[in-house]
Amino acid sequence: MSSDSNSISAALSRTTPVLRLRVWVLITIAIGILMAALFILALRLSIRRNKKTVKGLDRASQTEIPVVSKDINVDRIGAQRLHDSGAPAMPVHDKYSQMKDASHLPESRSVDVDAFSQCSSVYNIEKAGSSYSEDYSSSGPARKGSSPYGYVSASPLVGLPELSHLGWGHWFTLRDLEYATDRFAKSHVLGEGGYGVVYKGRLMNGTEVAVKKILNDVGQAEKEFRVEVEAIGHVRHKNLVRLLGYCVEGIHRMLVYEYVNNGNLEQWLHGDMSESGILTWENRMKILLGTAKALAYLHEAIEPKVVHRDIKSSNILIDDEFNSKVSDFGLAKLLNSDKSYINTRVMGTHGYVAPEYVNSGMLNEKSDIYSFGVVLLECVTARDPVDYSKPADETNLVEWLRMMITNKMVEDVVDPNLEIKPPKRALKRAILVGLKCVDPDADKRPKMSKVVQMLEAVLNAYRQDQKRPSQMGSIDFESQQSLEEISNSAD
Structure with a gap:
């Protein structure tokens, strides 16, 4: 036994040609290398399992992000309330920690949405050039591969947390909007109606916004929300x-x-903005032209087309340069090119709704054109579409105007509060456009792109009349021609 031990010890102590190391040293090194390899392998397997777990969590977090083109499920996030005491705290950013790989919201039409707020810092500028906007001129529609304003402007979402940007827009938490509106204070209310309440707010980056809080009837809120988006x-x-x-x-x-x-067009026409003055004729035409361009874009430039279904003066917002902006798409319908109309429950505002839609429930863009015609005549006259305080034969704006035209009292229909009345030619051309839009036969109503061209001619005629007041002969002759055409339309 002793000899065997001595021989093993001698063998292990023998010097080898490898760096003249002894046998037992080489065996120890080999065992160490093997152990290190096994440790590295175990570590890699552990990292892979962790990655799979993280991906699974990411997928779970994505399901909480609303996919607005499908049914929107009520989530289980509790309503976060600001503390009653002290100033409201700035919104925390923990909500964005699981949204890093969130996919964009699905598109519902063939419009490039890249311009919608992909910015992630105060140094980024909105990539408006990758989105197209439809503008209209006398030559008809033309797509532009640039910002509709003619320049690239900073996004109102600049400076908000990067991971809150989802596709075309921004996912706000309830706490974000409570902070923006001072917890939905009454002093912030801009307007309210059957849909809910609109509040003025200021985001954490200083941008002023309008927050539309849809009524808490879950079914209706989901529907209105989905339709507008x-x-x-x-x-x-x-x-x-x-x-x-x-x-x-x-x-x-x-x-x-x-x-x-x-404000909005209704406020300017009917008194709520009286402290700011009376809308001039030129500003009225500018507002109408912008509205017509928006509707032409919705009807003719995108697929599926959008039928607004609630065009009225209170839904036409006005900026400080008297540019119009169409708002409130809660009743809108999408209409594919393979359908000429859809059957739907009659919705809208009394006085603005097209008669054929009221009678049959058959809806297409011609209903919007009728509503726009009513708005145009409302702009000219500053009268409500339906006013039960008037005599019976003057209650309905469209019918009263036709009666006035038939009696050749065109100049008596213009808003009496206008300080500077429009020239006869401009007035009659504007009325003519309105009458064409409210034609009882929907097939005879012009497309909105044609309305844009006619309104541009009205505005140009007004500006020419302002520059050339001495050329009354030709103006009177054209006014007579316009009067005959108006009378034919009224008939």
Whole structure:
């Protein structure tokens, strides 16, 4: 036994040719290398398992992000309330920690949505050039591969946390919007109606916004929310109010729009903005032209087309340069090119709704054109579409105007509060456009792109009349021609 031990010890102590190391040293090194390899292998397997777990969590977090083109499930996020004491705290950013790989919201039409708020820092500028906007001139529609404003402007979402940007817009939490509106204070209310309440707010980056808080009837809120996002979430036009983002939390459904700071057309025409003065004729035509361009874009430039279904003066917002912006798409419908109309429950505002839609429930863009015609005549006369305080034969604006035209009392229909009345030619051309839009036969109503061209001619005629007051002969002759055409339309 002793000899065997001595021989093993001698063998292990023998010097080898490898760096003249002894046998037992080489065996120890080999065992160490093997152990290190096994440790590295185990570490790699552990890292792979962790990655799979993280991916699984990411997928789970994505399901909480609302996919607005499908049914929106009520999430389980509790309503976060600000503390009653002290100033409201700035919104925390923990909500963004699981959204790094969130996919974009699905597109519902063939419009490039890249321009919608992909910015992630105060140094980024909105990539508006990758989105197209439809503008119209006398030559008809033309697509532009640039910003509808003619320049690239900083996004109102600049400076908000990067991971809150989802596709075309921004995902706000309830706490974000409570902070923006001072917990939905009454002093911040801009307007309210059957849909809910609109508040003025200021985001954490200083941007002023309008927050539309849809009524807490969950079914109706989901429907209104989904319709508005699908209608205008992915499109941009300088005469459409811009939808910046949304909030889906608990039972709350809210939409966040750019803030338009100069009231709406109804307020200007019917007295609420009287302290700011009376709308001039030129500004009225400018507002109508911008509205017509927005509708032409919705009807003719995108697929599926959007039928607004609630065009009225209170839904036409005005900025400080008297540019119009069409708002409130809660009743909008999408209409594919393979359908000439859809059957739907009659919705809208009394006095603005097209007669064939009221009678049959058959809806297409011609209904919007009728409503626009009523708005145009409302602009000219400053009368409500339906006013039961008037005599019976003057209650309905369209019928009263036709009666006045038939009796050749065109100049008596213009808004009496206008300090500077429009020239006869401009007035008659404007009325003619309005009468064409409210034609009882829907097939005879012009497309909105044609309306744009006619309104541009009206505005140009007015400006020419202002520059050439001495050329009354030709103006009177053209006025007579316009009068005959108007009379034919009224008949």
